[in-house]
Amino acid sequence: MSGINDDIKLIDENGIRIDGRKADEMRPLKIEAGVLKRADGSAYLEWGKNKVIAAVYGPRECHPRHMQDPAKAIVQCRYNMMSFSVSDRKRPGPDRRSIEISKIISEALEYVVFTENFPRTSIDVYIEVLQANAGTRVAGLTAASVALADAGIPMKDLVPAVAVGKADGHVVLDLNKEEDNFGSADLPMAMIPRTGEVLLMQMDGHLTMEEFDKGIEYAKKACQEIYEIQKDALRRRYADQGGSDETDDEFSSIDEEA
Amino acid sequence: MSGEVSRQGREIVMPGDLLEGDNKLRPGTGTYVSDDKIYAALLGVKTIRSNYVNIIPLGGRYIPTVGDSVIGKVEDIGPSNWLIDINAPHPAPLHVNEVPWRVEFGDTARYMNVGDVILAKILMVDETMRFQVTLKDQGLRKLQGGQIVEISHSKVPRVIGKSGSMIQIIKNYTNCRIFVGQNGRIWLDGDVDGIMRAIKAIQMIEEGAQSFGLTEKVREYLESTSPQTVPNSE
Amino acid sequence: MAQEVMSKIRKGHIHKLLSMGKRVDGRGPEDYRPISIETGFIESAQGSARIKVGNTDVVVGVKLDVGTPFSDTPDKGVLTTNAELIPLASPNFEPGPPDQSAIELARVIDRGIRESEMIDLEKLCIKHGEEVWISFVDIYVLDYDGNLFDACFLGAIAALRNTIVPAEEKGKGENYPMPLRRFPIQTTAVKIENSILFDPALDEEKVAEARLTVTTDENGDIRAMQKGLDGALTLDEIKSIINTSLRLSKDLRNLIG
Numbered sequence: 025m026s027g028i029n030d031d032i033k034l035i036d037e038n039g040i041r042i043d044g045r046k047a048d049e050m051r052p053l054k055i056e057a058g059v060l061k062r063a064d065g066s067a068y069l070e071w072g073k074n075k076v077i078a079a080v081y082g083p084r085e086c087h088p089r090h091m092q093d094p095a096k097a098i099v100q101c102r103y104n105m106m107s108f109s110v111s112d113r114k115r116p117g118p119d120r121r122s123i124e125i126s127k128i129i130s131e132a133l134e135y136v137v138f139t140e141n142f143p144r145t146s147i148d149v150y151i152e153v154l155q156a157n158a159g160t161r162v163a164g165l166t167a168a169s170v171a172l173a174d175a176g177i178p179m180k181d182l183v184p185a186v187a188v189g190k191a192d193g194h195v196v197l198d199l200n201k202e203e204d205n206f207g208s209a210d211l212p213m214a215m216i217p218r219t220g221e222v223l224l225m226q227m228d229g230h231l232t233m234e235e236f237d238k239g240i241e242y243a244k245k246a247c248q249e250i251y252e253i254q255k256d257a258l259r260r261r262y263a264d265q266g267g268s269d270e271t272d273d274e275f276s277s278i279d280e281e282a
Numbered sequence: 283m284s285g286e287v288s289r290q291g292r293e294i295v296m297p298g299d300l301l302e303g304d305n306k307l308r309p310g311t312g313t314y315v316s317d318d319k320i321y322a323a324l325l326g327v328k329t330i331r332s333n334y335v336n337i338i339p340l341g342g343r344y345i346p347t348v349g350d351s352v353i354g355k356v357e358d359i360g361p362s363n364w365l366i367d368i369n370a371p372h373p374a375p376l377h378v379n380e381v382p383w384r385v386e387f388g389d390t391a392r393y394m395n396v397g398d399v400i401l402a403k404i405l406m407v408d409e410t411m412r413f414q415v416t417l418k419d420q421g422l423r424k425l426q427g428g429q430i431v432e433i434s435h436s437k438v439p440r441v442i443g444k445s446g447s448m449i450q451i452i453k454n455y456t457n458c459r460i461f462v463g464q465n466g467r468i469w470l471d472g473d474v475d476g477i478m479r480a481i482k483a484i485q486m487i488e489e490g491a492q493s494f495g496l497t498e499k500v501r502e503y504l505e506s507t508s509p510q511t512v513p514n515s516e
Numbered sequence: 517m518a519q520e521v522m523s524k525i526r527k528g529h530i531h532k533l534l535s536m537g538k539r540v541d542g543r544g545p546e547d548y549r550p551i552s553i554e555t556g557f558i559e560s561a562q563g564s565a566r567i568k569v570g571n572t573d574v575v576v577g578v579k580l581d582v583g584t585p586f587s588d589t590p591d592k593g594v595l596t597t598n599a600e601l602i603p604l605a606s607p608n609f610e611p612g613p614p615d616q617s618a619i620e621l622a623r624v625i626d627r628g629i630r631e632s633e634m635i636d637l638e639k640l641c642i643k644h645g646e647e648v649w650i651s652f653v654d655i656y657v658l659d660y661d662g663n664l665f666d667a668c669f670l671g672a673i674a675a676l677r678n679t680i681v682p683a684e685e686k687g688k689g690e691n692y693p694m695p696l697r698r699f700p701i702q703t704t705a706v707k708i709e710n711s712i713l714f715d716p717a718l719d720e721e722k723v724a725e726a727r728l729t730v731t732t733d734e735n736g737d738i739r740a741m742q743k744g745l746d747g748a749l750t751l752d753e754i755k756s757i758i759n760t761s762l763r764l765s766k767d768l769r770n771l772i773g
Binding site: 355356357367396397398399425426427428429430469474477478 | 521522523524525526527528529532533536538542
């Protein structure tokens with residue numbers, strides 16, 4: 025795309041962004057849990073034009089063996105972008121950016137998972153981006169969190185994540201691709217709404233303290249919204265299976281074979 | 283909806299949901315305590331029993347519990363043990379001391395080989411989640427013939443039913459011997475037709491959305507496909 | 517691709533059913549599992565498809581870019597096919613560069629597309645000897661439940677059939693649909709004891725002795741074949757598989773549309 029930064033007006037005089045949103049509005053977010061058969065847990069997510077799928081295998085034997093922790097499970101996340109997910113085809117395979125993102129997502133998830141319950145195992149989380157439009161790492165973490173719950177992994181809480189930034193001098197929530205490319209700050213973060221704990225945060229660009237505070241306010245509110253969408257996805261997956269009048273909820277006595 | 287506490291009925295909860303905040307209940311399985319409040323740690327069904335609040339998981343791998351009967355598959359052999367895949371986070375060792383035969387050191391392959399299927403019991407589980415199985419108990423043995431299906435271990439109670447009612451219906455209508463392992467593996471033996479119908483019934487239960495009327499739905503299916511009512515079934 | 521041990525009981529059950537002419541999921545020997553296809557849903561790709569064959573789930577994206585032609589074909593565009601068996605699809609897939617299975621898969625699919633002359637590569641030439649369109653067909657397996665060969669091939673065909681060459685974006689004129697002139701279809705069958713079964717499910721693949729993938733065009737001609745696994749096929753079996761493949765290809769072609 026040719027054109028210098030000055031040509032792109034990211035926010036107009038009425039505070040409306042190029043995709044019609046106001047500064048503190050999120051792009052539409054849809055999540056569906058349990059979309060794959062072989063994975064222990066999975067989730068598919070569409071956020072603006074982002075399309076992301078996350079899957080979880082585990083807890084299972086830790087490979088490579090030397091990474092095993094005798095006291096707990098390790099959470100190994102692999103974030104990857106499919107080659108056709110971006111404008112210029114990306115060569116398949118991990119690059120330095122994916123490796124860094126994989127690491128910080130693993131760390132965020134490691135905080136909430138009760139890893140002490142499963143010594144010597146690995147909980148493998150795979151995030152694949154089918155289509156990218158800014159905010160894929162927070163989309164990936166949001167989906168991964170749902171996939172972990174779907175896989176029955178014990179956790180403290182679900183982890184919503186969102187990015188805030190600065191476009192044309194305004195603090196904005198949930199950057200789209202143009203705002204990410206031509207804006208002047210990008211701050212992805214993950215936060216547990218109930219406790220306010222921040223599990224992932226990166227920042228690049230230029231923000232004053234006031235802008236930072238405003239960004240955090242937007243992010244906090246958004247995380248609450250995202251959290252509700254995550255829960256709703258899980259609730260819908262098992263919508264009709266809560267009530268029961270016919271089966272014991274304890275493990276019934278095992279039918280010993282005659 | 284988060285933070286809503288309900289004491290009656292079965293409610294789906296998820297990690298981070300507040301279960302109890304006023305010290306009336308005690309924390310059971312699938313929960314954790316923070317700031318004197320009990321929260322759910324799992325996606326599952328909230329139940330209250332003897333004043334303990336527990337979460338029955340809706341998914342996830344099988345976590346071995348002592349005494350559980352499980353169906354396992356031999357995946358590796360050592361000179362003095364076999365490694366049994368029981369769909370848990372690790373395979374379970376079965377030592378030569380825990381089988382009904384007298385096995386010499388290094389002779390393990392003679393008794394059981396990779397691919398063999400056994401009905402075993404969880405012998406022990408320690409604090410580091412190391413567990414072992416045994417074949418030394420009533421009815422435990424190598425299984426032959428028939429077919430094996432795998433379901434989510436969380437659906438096992440539903441397949442068995444209240445006091446075994448559901449599994450009994452399936453057995454009656456298909457004339458199959460059926461053994462349901464706590465780890466979600468089910469072994470069936472009978473004629474080919476019976477096995478196929480029993481598996482279909484089990485799949486209906488596993489996918490079964492509504493729990494009300496599920497027994498009737500399964501019974502209807504089995505009755506309508508029974509050899510007597512389908513005169514030319516092959 | 518690491519292999520998981522299959523229990524003797526499951527193997528025995530498959531064989532027992534086969535001796536009665538039945539398959540574990542009740543299908544006939546030539547029946548395909550339900551197939552669903554969705555196309556054009558990835559905007560960042562010039563063509564895309566998501567295909568499910570039973571529970572096997574595959575996504576394919578086609579991207580085109582301007583590049584230089586090979587010196588021995590100065591007037592033809594370039595086709596490259598890649599398949600990734602990503603770890604999300606199976607507990608036995610490991611992260612890393614494509615292994616033997618992924619490479620064989622990609623090459624067989626590539627051969628089917630190339631040898632059938634499905635793409636009119638000359639129409640992908642921009643400037644003789646200097647600029648042509650390079651097309652990348654990238655296949656990602658999302659859920660592995662048997663018969664990756666057919667799921668990936670049918671997905672690739674569906675993706676190519678809704679691909680638009682992005683000439684405007686690259687300043688090379690007006691956009692135009694991917695120039696296609698043939699409609700190949702691929703089928704895969706396995707041999708278990710003396711039975712030939714099409715569209716093998718995961719369990720059937722695990723006990724299969726041999727596998728034959730056949731790609732034919734709409735004129736009934738054979739364009740590509742691949743025999744796999746370490747067992748043997750008789751010539752009669754091969755002829756029979758090719759004939760069945762031709763018969764099945766009509767319906768499969770209609771499905772892709």
